[in-house]
Amino acid sequence: MRPLVHPAIEDMTVEGILHALSDPVRAAIYAELLVSAGATCSNFLKISDRKIPKSTLSQHFRALREAGLVRSERQGVEMRNSTRCTEIEQRFPGLVAAIMRAHQAQAQERSRKPRRTARKNKPD
DSSP states (O other), X not given: OOOOOOOOGGGOOHHHHHHHTTSHHHHHHHHHHHHSSOEEGGGGXXXXXXXXXXXXXXXXXXXXXXXXXXXXXXXXXXXXXEEOHHHHHHHSTXXXXXXXXXXXXXXXXXXXXXXXXXXXXXXX
């Protein structure tokens, strides 16, 4: 089994964090992790009313881990994940809080908008 890679705090970059959180699913996963004391990957098989395949979920957590946003630990067959907010706050004060506020505002905006449905072309 390969060891998990967690970058040192001094190796974390703003660009890496922004890239990891640019995906809406990863941003939603991270937002959920922020309000919990940590969670296993299987807690996220459904995010924002979408089912996420385990293989895809593993890739999302890898991107978050490699950016330095989460710390993952193996617990049997599960991976326990927790945020590294304290460390990130020391390196980039206010960055994650600003991103998460923007993510929350966008999510609220999306939930208020009615979903568009595809209209079939009807002959006149």
